[in-house]
Amino acid sequence: MEFDIKDQGLAEKGKLRIEWAAQSMPVLRSIQERFRKEKPLDGLRIAACLHVTTETAFLAQTLRDGGANVRLCASNPLSTQDDVAASLSLHDGIPTFAIKGEDKETYYRHIHAALAHKPQITMDDGADLVGTLHSDRRELLPEILGGTEETTTGVIRLRSMAEKGILQYPIIAVNDADTKHLFDNRYGTGQSTIDGIIRATNRLLAGSYFVVSGYGWCGRGVAMRASGMGAKVIITEVDPLRALEAVMDGYQVLPMADAAKLGDFFCTLTGDMHVLRKEHFEVMKNGAIVSNSGHFNVEIDLDALEGMAVARREIRDFVEEFTLKDGRHIYVLGEGRLINLAAAEGHPSSVMDMSFANQALCVEYMFRNYKAFDKTVYRVPIEIDKEIARLKLASMQVQIDTLTPEQQKYLHSWEMGT
Structure with a gap:
């Protein structure tokens, strides 16, 4: 065969x-x-x-x-x-x-x-x-x-x-x-992405600033799990409705230009390209850890980061260190590919x-x-x-109710009012 x-x-x-x-x-x-x-x-x-x-x-x-x-x-x-x-x-x-x-x-x-x-x-x-x-x-x-x-x-x-x-x-x-999407994207991506980041880095999330880019169902899941492990979660968004929801869920919402200065961990989950790019790398902290859990590796502009770097090496499995001219280090996980599958099991x-x-x-x-x-x-x-x-x-041995005939009739009628 x-x-x-x-x-x-x-x-x-x-x-x-x-x-x-x-x-x-x-x-x-x-x-x-x-x-x-x-x-x-x-x-x-x-x-x-x-x-x-x-x-x-x-x-x-x-x-x-x-x-x-x-x-x-x-x-x-x-x-x-x-x-x-x-x-x-x-x-x-x-x-x-x-x-x-x-x-x-x-x-x-x-x-x-x-x-x-x-x-x-x-x-x-x-x-x-x-x-x-x-x-x-x-x-x-x-x-x-x-x-x-x-x-x-x-x-x-x-x-x-x-x-x-x-x-x-x-x-x-x-x-x-x-x-x-309500379960796989939220609970699956949430748990497995955090799993991949921790397996790759063995770094503590508690007390850190964790930037989640994109507040769709995958972003919601990652934000929820990072927050549950003690991280201070920042959301970046382009959609005003999702940004508003993130605020109502208790997260800080910032443009990436501002979040880039604060983040210890970054995770992109947008489905778009170059969410993290040169102007963001220029202001990131020394030691910032960058990852992606969107499907393709285009969300992080790796060509721009490579162009800024004076040295590049693999310091751990699935962790690449980029040394910039000013001596700062930026770490990219899993080649910018799906970190939950690159460094963990999905x-x-x-x-x-x-x-x-x-x-x-x-x-x-x-x-x-x-x-x-x-x-x-x-x-x-x-x-x-x-x-x-x-x-x-x-x-899961979970049982739910069923509608009575009276309830079914009510839901399909208009005659019964106040």
């Missing part, structure tokens, strides 16, 4: 770690059990460009058990867990093309390898797979029935493609599901359970209904969102 991984000898370790993750993914496990019986994806060819983690592995196994022919590649050069890639390729028969730390040429070669079996469904995290299809592999587009997209950055790119009439097949924005399994349940059910839904879709980006059907929430609550 064709695959490209770092070390086949890691397969057994990866197998055990995948089993460990699956224990905390009861919703996806219930879907897997149904898929095994019904085979709703029988014969379907899927190309998946996702972070190659233990949780992703369980998703890939679930799709395979549903009858799909799955090929997997990485959606970020630093997010791959090499033991997981080995286990998927050797134990599960899922061709995987991913090596942690791969260069850009290898990254895109792996995307092309994932497309080699002429997929009918794409699964993306950041839209690089879709972008490659539309730019370099257009001959494969007639085979594509539809796709899914996992993250905010990818949804932004795909909506831009749809608005410009470029997108050639329908895609469901998994990120827009309430059971995804989101906890229990929160990815809902995100990947959305992925599995949306692939099934698209396969059944692709003829009814136009070439644009769609939200996750509300019935899928609510079913995942129901299954998650059941797995």
Whole structure:
């Protein structure tokens, strides 16, 4: 079987770690059990460009058990867990093309390898797979029935493609599901980002100034966790509504030009480019620690920082020290890439359970209904969102109320007033 991984000898370790993750993914496990019986994806060819983690592995196994022919590649050069890639390729028969730390040429070669079996469904995290299809592999587009997209950055790119009439097949924005962004983005990114920063630096957050750039759901999660560990959190924003919300949540809100002078830690989560740039590096404290938890590494202007530096070295794993002309040091974590996956293991399994349940059910839904879709980006059907929430609550042994007939009638009527 064709695959490209770092070390086949890691397969057994990866197998055990995948089993460990699956224990905390009861919703996806219930879907897997149904898929095994019904085979709703029988014969379907899927190309998946996702972070190659233990949780992703369980998703890939679930799709395979549903009858799909799955090929997997990485959606970020630093997010791959090499033991997981080995286990998927050797134990599960899922061709995987991913090596942690791969260069850009290898990254895109792996995307092309994932497309080699002429997929009918794409699964993306950041839209690089879709972008490659539309730019370099257009001959494969007639085979594509539809796709899914996992993250905010990818949804932004795909909506831009749809608005410009470029997108050639329908895609469901998994990120827009309430059971995804309200939990994965907030609690998953919040915990795993702080985990990555601490693993990389072993620095104390308590008493420090922690600058969070972007107060979307990911930024909210990081701010919440940094504050909970005793940091003095500063928010930077361009959206007045999100900035107002941050103020009401008790955080200090400043322009980055001012926050840059105060911050001990910086974390960007905006989905935009050059959020931290030359004028900010010029005023940062000696020892400032800079990281990113947005999907791409463009949020920090690393070229500008390199141009300002007189020396550059790796002082710890995933920590690069840039020495400036005045003797100050600025530290960049994980090459400016997703710090929660570069230096840690990504989101906890229990929160990815809902995100990947959305992925599995949306692939099934698209396969059944692709003829009814136009070439644009769609939200996750509300019935899928609510079913995942129901299954998650059941797995947590949490019960909720149901409306009485009288309450249902009242909510659907206008006659009853004061």
